[in-house]
Amino acid sequence: ALKAAGQIWLLSNFDSQDDIAYPNDPKVHIKVDDDLKQLFRSIELPRDMIDIEKDLQKNGMKPATNTAKRRSAAQIEGISSNKPKPRKKKSEISKRTKLTNAHLPELFQNL
Numbered sequence: 382a383l384k385a386a387g388q389i390w391l392l393s394n395f396d397s398q399d400d401i402a403y404p405n406d407p408k409v410h411i412k413v414d415d416d417l418k419q420l421f422r423s424i425e426l427p428r429d430m431i432d433i434e435k436d437l438q439k440n441g442m443k444p445a446t447n448t449a450k451r452r453s454a455a456q457i458e459g460i461s462s463n464k465p466k467p468r469k470k471k472s473e474i475s476k477r478t479k480l481t482n483a484h485l486p487e488l489f490q491n492l
Contacts, residue, residue: 383389383402391400427433434444 384391388405390403390405392403393400427436430446430448434446434448437444
């Protein structure tokens with residue numbers, strides 16, 4: 382409802398697939414020049430991510446992804462490299478755990 386009313390902007394985050402809400406302040410009105418819009422739209426990006434990564438490296442920047450490595454791993458294994466990470470087991474309090482909260486004995490009755 383806030384987005385439909387124009388009170389907030391929702392921007393997607395590609396890493397976590399969540400939307401981030403930003404307030405739309407009507408006092409701040411930004412006018413973008415048509416020449417700048419045309420210049421932005423005239424820039425052509427390579428279709429393949431490997432070419433984009435090579436251009437970044439050529440200009441002294443480090444790409445956030447390694448598409449070539451990911452593709453080779455997918456071809457070797459036959460699956461994508463986006464595997465779910467194993468969860469760590471929750472550590473429980475054992476008898477060997479040093480009790481630093483000795484003033485709260487009711488917390489450690491089950492030991």
